[in-house]
Amino acid sequence: MPDYTLLARQLEALLDARDWLTNSAQTCAFIMQQVPDLNWVGFYLQRQPELLTLGPFQGKPACNPIPFSKGVCGAAARSRETQRIDDVHAIADHIACDAASNAELVVPILCGDTLWGVLDLDSPRCGRFSPADQEGLEALVEVFVRRSELPDFSLAWQGKPSAW
Template sequence: MYTLNADASQPKAEMYADLLPQCQGLLSDSRDMIVNLSQFSALLFNLLPDLNWAGFYLSAAPETLILGPFQGKVACVTIPFSKGVCGAAARTGEIQCIADVHAFPGHIACDAASRSELVIPLYFEDRLIGVLDLDSPSPNRFDEEDVKGINALCQCLITQTDWKWQFQA
C-alpha cells in the first residue's frame, strides 16, 4: 500500500517536484498500460486540488479518442479529433490549457460542472498514445506551473509504461 501526499499550500513547482518521485515509485510495480494509466489518474485526482475529473482518452482509428482509465463522474465514450479540447490536443499535438471551457469553440460538456481544462497529448516513439485530460469546476484553475509539472509527470508515465497494447494491429 502506498502513502501518497501533496501539500497544495506550497508553491506549485515544489508540489510537482514532490509528486514526481511519488509517481515514479507508484509506477515502479508494473509496466502494464491499464495498471499505470489507472494508478496515474488516481494519483492526480486524489492529490491535485480542485479537480472534478482526471483521466485518459486513448487514440483509436480513424481520428477518434476513446475513453480510458479515469477518476471522476462518468464520461464521454468517444471524442473525434475535430471536437472539444481533447480533440484539439490530439489533432494539433499541442497542450491545451483552457481557462474557460464554455468559451472554447466546439467544447464537449461531458460534465456541465467543468469550467477549466488541461489536456496534454501523450506520445511514444512519435505516435500519439492519447491525451491526459484534467477538468476543474473552477475557471482559470490551470497555469504554466501546472503545464510544466503535469507534463513532467506524464513523461514519467510514458517512460515507465509498456505501450504495446496501444499499438497492436
C-alpha cells in the same frame, strides 16, 4: 500549488508495474488525490484513426468517443500540443461531459511520432491551470510514459498484430 517535483518522484515510485493499464489507472487516482480542485482526470486513447476512446479515469461518467475534430481533447490530439483552457465555455466546440467543469488541461501522450492518447484534467474552477501546473502535469505524463509499456494501438487499424 502542488510540489510537482515531489509528485513526480512519488508517481515514479507508485508505478512499479510496466503494465500500461495498471499504470494509467494508478496515475489517474494519484493525480485526483494529489492535485486540488479537480472534478475529472482520465486518459483517452487513440485506438482508431482520428478518434479518442475513453480509458481509465476518476470522476463522473465521461463522453465517448471523442473525434479529433471536436473539443479540447480533439485539439490536443490534432496539434500534439498541450491545451490549457481557462474557460471551456468560451470554446465553441467544447464537449460538455460535466456541466460543473469550467477549466481544462489536456496533455498529449506520444510514443515516438505516434499519438498514443491524451491525459485530460477538468476543474470546476475557471482559470484553475497555471503554466506551472501545465509544466508539472506534463512532467507527470513523462513519468507515466517512462514507467509503462505502451501498446501501439495503430497496428490494429493498419491490419497488423498488436500487443493490445
